[in-house]
Amino acid sequence: MRVAYLLSGGVGAYKKYQVNETVANIGAPMVFPPASGAGVALATTTGAADFVGCSEDTVTYVTAQQTDGTSAERLVSLCVSPDAVWIALMSGGATEGTALTLYPVTTASANGLAVTTGTAWDSPTMDEGVVWGYDGANPLQARKITSVSGTAGTVTVAFDRDTVVGDNFLRAPYWPTQGATVQLTTNLYQVDASIAVGTGAQFKPVELILKDRNGEGRTKSYLLCMSTDHVFSGRPT
Amino acid sequence: MSVTTFSPRKAWTKPEVLKSYEAPGRKRGRPPGVWVAGDLAELHKAIWLCPDCDHRFDWKRHHYYPVYKYEKTTVQANCDACKAPSRLCRLFLYEPTVPRAWLTKDEARQVRQHAIIVGG
Numbered sequence A: 001m002r003v004a005y006l007l008s009g010g011v012g013a014y015k016k017y018q019v020n021e022t023v024a025n026i027g028a029p030m031v032f033p034p035a036s037g038a039g040v041a042l043a044t045t046t047g048a049a050d051f052v053g054c055s056e057d058t059v060t061y062v063t064a065q066q067t068d069g070t071s072a073e074r075l076v077s078l079c080v081s082p083d084a085v086w087i088a089l090m091s092g093g094a095t096e097g098t099a100l101t102l103y104p105v106t107t108a109s110a111n112g113l114a115v116t117t118g119t120a121w122d123s124p125t126m127d128e129g130v131v132w133g134y135d136g137a138n139p140l141q142a143r144k145i146t147s148v149s150g151t152a153g154t155v156t157v158a159f160d161r162d163t164v165v166g167d168n169f170l171r172a173p174y175w176p177t178q179g180a181t182v183q184l185t186t187n188l189y190q191v192d193a194s195i196a197v198g199t200g201a202q203f204k205p206v207e208l209i210l211k212d213r214n215g216e217g218r219t220k221s222y223l224l225c226m227s228t229d230h231v232f233s234g235r236p237t
Numbered sequence B: 001m002s003v004t005t006f007s008p009r010k011a012w013t014k015p016e017v018l019k020s021y022e023a024p025g026r027k028r029g030r031p032p033g034v035w036v037a038g039d040l041a042e043l044h045k046a047i048w049l050c051p052d053c054d055h056r057f058d059w060k061r062h063h064y065y066p067v068y069k070y071e072k073t074t075v076q077a078n079c080d081a082c083k084a085p086s087r088l089c090r091l092f093l094y095e096p097t098v099p100r101a102w103l104t105k106d107e108a109r110q111v112r113q114h115a116i117i118v119g120g
Helices: B014-019 B032-042 B067-071 B095-101 B105-111
Strands: A002-006 A014-018 A029-031 A051-054 A075-079 A084-091 A103-107 A114-117 A130-133 A142-148 A152-155 A168-172 A203-211 A222-227 B047-049 B064-066 B075-078 B085-094 B115-118
Touching: A014 B075, A084 A203, A130 A203, A168 A203, B032 B047, B047 B075, B064 B067, B064 B095, B067 B085, B085 B095
Parallel strands: none
Antiparallel strands: A002 A084, A014 A075, A029 A051, A051 A075, A084 A222, A103 A114, A103 A168, A114 A152, A130 A142, A130 A168, A142 A152, A203 A222, A203 B115, B047 B085, B064 B085, B075 B085
16 A cells, blocks of 8 residues: 555655564555564554554564674654555455456346346445446446345446446445445555455545556556554544 | 652553654764665665755665655655654655555556546
C-alpha cells in the first residue's frame, strides 16, 4: 500500500522506527510494538490495530552486534499521518497479483437489477459490496450489492441496460465509507478482494477505482482506504 | 533497614510509548554526510533532508529518486542530516523501490484512466 493523498490536503509526516522483525516488502502495514517487542511490527492479513504506517523501505532485523560496522539498530521509514489515504491493488486471492475472478451472467435480467451467475454470492457474502460490468452491455458501471443469494447478486439501482447471458461482471467486498475492514494479501501490500464483506484488518474504504476489459480491470482495479485504528488518531485505544 | 522506594505511576499512552521506539537519528559524532550518504543510502533507506541540507546529497550518484523535484511535494519530518524538524523536508527514495513506495503523479493519473471511480 502506498500513500495516495491526505484527507487534510497537507503533507505527510514521516518517521523512522526501530523494528521488531524483518520487513521484506515495501508497502507492508506496520503496527504498534507488541508487548516486550523491540520495535514496530508487521500487521497481519486480518489485523492492523494500532496502525502506524506502511513501510517505505525494507529492513533486516538483527539482534547481535554486527561485524561489518553497521548498527544493530535497524530502522523502517513510515508515513505516520493518521489521515493518509492508502492505495492498494485489488487481488483475486491471498497471493499478490492474482487476477480478479470473472462472473459471467448465466440468466439474463430484464430489469438490470440482478447479476445471476453460476456461482454463489452469499458464500463468501458480497452483500454491501460492489459489482461492476467488465464487458458486454454494462461496462464501466458499478452498483452497490444490496442482497445476495446462492446464484445472484441483486442491486437496488438498476444497471443502465439489461444484463445478457455471457456478460462478465467483477465484484469486490467494499463500498466507500461503509464497512471498516479490508483483508490484506499474504505479503500485506495488496488487498484480497475475494473474501467476504466485513472480514479483514482495520481499514475503511474511501474510493474504488474499477476498470473494465479495456482497462484490464481484473489486474488493475484499486482500493483506496484509510486506517480506522491508527495509533496517532484522535481517539487512541 | 530496608528502603522502600515509591515511584509515581503513569499511564503511558501508545503515542508516548511509540516515541521511545522512534529512531534517534544521526549518532553523536557521526558526520551528517557519512550518516546520510553512507549509513542510510547504503541500506537504500528513505531519506528526508531539509532545504538547508538537501543540496549536499548527490542523489544521482546514489540512484535516488528526488520526490520533491519530480512530484513537487515535500514531507514533514526531522532532517536526516541536521535533525531539524521541517515540513519542507525533501524526500528521496531509492529508485528501484519507487514503484512500491510512492504513487507518482503520472501513475495516479494513469490508474484513474478508463476507470469508474466510486466515492471519488
